[in-house]
Amino acid sequence: MQVLQLTGTEQTPNVMLNKEKGVFEFSGRSLADKPAEFYRPVIKWMTEYAESPNPKTELVFKMEYMNTASSKVLFDLFSIVQNIDGAKIIWCFQDEDEDMEETGEEFSSLVKIPFEMRAY
Secondary structure (H helix, E strand, O other), rough: OOOOEEOOOOOOEEEEEEEEEEEEEEEEOOOEEEEEOOHHHHHHHHHHHHHHHOEEEEEEEEEEEEHHHHHHHHHHHHHHHOOOOOEEEOOOEOOOOHHHHHHHHHHHHHHHEEEEEEOO
């Protein structure tokens, strides 16, 4: 399976999806006007990955900020991930960032995936 790497901008996050190395990371800001377009290759990659996943899958999110439209697309992504045995979300947020902490907690309550909350 090919590596999917998207370089972040002011409006979009860095994304690294590498099955071979077991690296599944999202970081930065997600403010795209059309997040469905940005995340389309991510959703496609994760859908294919879900057909033959690694024994352990940890998606790490270290997001500084995201808009509501991005949250909806990430929920769609989590809906795929919750069907992967052994999947886990590691939700990282800045120590004083209550908004991103609450966003992680809200996602955690909406999907059936173990969430680990990490302040940094």
